Amino acid sequence: xxxxxxxxxxxxxxxxxxxxxxxxxxxxxxxxxxxxxxxxxxxxxxxxxxxxxxxxxxxxxxxxxxxxxxxxxxxxxxxxxxxxxxxxxxxxxxxxxxxxxxxxxxxxxxxxxxx
Amino acid sequence: xxxxxxxxxxxxxxxxxxxxxxxxxxxxxxxxxxxxxxxxxxxxxxxxxxxxxxxxxxxxxxxxxxxxxxxxxxxxxxxxxxxxxxxxxxxxxxxxxxxxxxxxxxxxxxxxxxxxxxxx
Numbered sequence: 001x002x003x004x005x006x007x008x009x010x011x012x013x014x015x016x017x018x019x020x021x022x023x024x025x026x027x028x029x030x031x032x033x034x035x036x037x038x039x040x041x042x043x044x045x046x047x048x049x050x051x052x053x054x055x056x057x058x059x060x061x062x063x064x065x066x067x068x069x070x071x072x073x074x075x076x077x078x079x080x081x082x083x084x085x086x087x088x089x090x091x092x093x094x095x096x097x098x099x100x101x102x103x104x105x106x107x108x109x110x111x112x113x114x115x
Numbered sequence: 116x117x118x119x120x121x122x123x124x125x126x127x128x129x130x131x132x133x134x135x136x137x138x139x140x141x142x143x144x145x146x147x148x149x150x151x152x153x154x155x156x157x158x159x160x161x162x163x164x165x166x167x168x169x170x171x172x173x174x175x176x177x178x179x180x181x182x183x184x185x186x187x188x189x190x191x192x193x194x195x196x197x198x199x200x201x202x203x204x205x206x207x208x209x210x211x212x213x214x215x216x217x218x219x220x221x222x223x224x225x226x227x228x229x230x231x232x233x234x235x
Contacts, residue, residue, distance in 0.1 A: 033223070043205065043225040091159065093223075102147045102166065102209045104223060106159040 002026070004107035006092050012113045013082055021077040021110045025094030032075050033095070033104060034067060038088035046090075049075060050097060082114045117142040117208045121226035129234045134178075134193040136229045138206030141187060147209040148189045149223070150180055154202045162204075165189065176200070201233045 005024045013019050025032050034046040045059040049069045060066070064082075069075040079086055089111050093104035122137040140146060150162040163174025170182045176199075180191045189206060206226040 035223075042227045045223060093159075103149060103161050103164050105161065106151075108158040 004092055004094050004105055006107040006110050008110060009108065010111045012115060015084060015114055016081055018078065018080045019082055019112065021090050023075045023092030023107060025073065026105055029094035030072060030097030031095040032069060033093045034077050035091040035093065036088045037091055084114045087112055087114045117146065117224050119206050119208050119224055119226040121206050121229050123229050124227065125230045125232065127232040127234060128196050130198055131195050134196045134200065134231065136191040136204050136231065138189045138191065138226060139187050140189060140208045142208055148182060149207040149209065150174065150178070150191050151205045151207060152202050153205065196233050198233050198235065201231055203228045203230050
């Protein structure tokens with residue numbers, strides 16, 4: 001079946017602009033995650049959704065970052081007033097959300113470049 | 116809190132020789148452990164997972180890993196390296212959250228990665 005998809009695959013934006021990144025999880029997966037992968041910082045957890053609620057937002061680096069998920073499916077990560085340090089690959093992953101099934105399946109990522 | 120340490124940032128082996136990528140973890144809860152692989156300009160792919168069943172876990176492409184609780188290790192091995200194995204490998208620990216009985220760990224903690232180089 002279809003895997004996790006993300007759009008856009010690449011995004012170049014000017015400093016100070018807002019951006020929206022989209023994630024379509026695997027159908028039926030109730031858990032959804034956002035991560036950021038950047039040089040020198042490795043891969044860091046941003047936020048986790050179970051259904052439409054976000055029980056763990058601890059990884060969001062600042063209040064410029066927000067995310068929502070509607071209908072228990074598609075999720076949008078929004079970065080307001082982008083800064084150059086926001087440049088990274090943003091990865092989305094989904095998981096069945098079932099006890100004992102914790103593996104996550106990753107999308108190809110969105111490469112964000114802030115100029 | 117959980118953490119993962121990948122002991123080697125780079126590993127270089129000759130094609131046809133064994134591969135060993137080392138990983139140590141710490142976790143406050145019963146851990147689920149994973150190895151992911153990332154080929155250049157590709158997404159992360161799950162290689163294998165440990166979730167408290169058998170301690171020796173077999174994954175895709177001939178890789179396997181052994182969970183050793185006494186050593187808090189989860190090293191990845193392969194008997195014979197292939198050129199296509201060249202990639203970045205991540206050891207990952209998941210916190211099994213006690214808060215959500217429906218499952219779904221609240222995030223993965225990634226190691227910093229090991230770059231595997233295969234010499235012809």
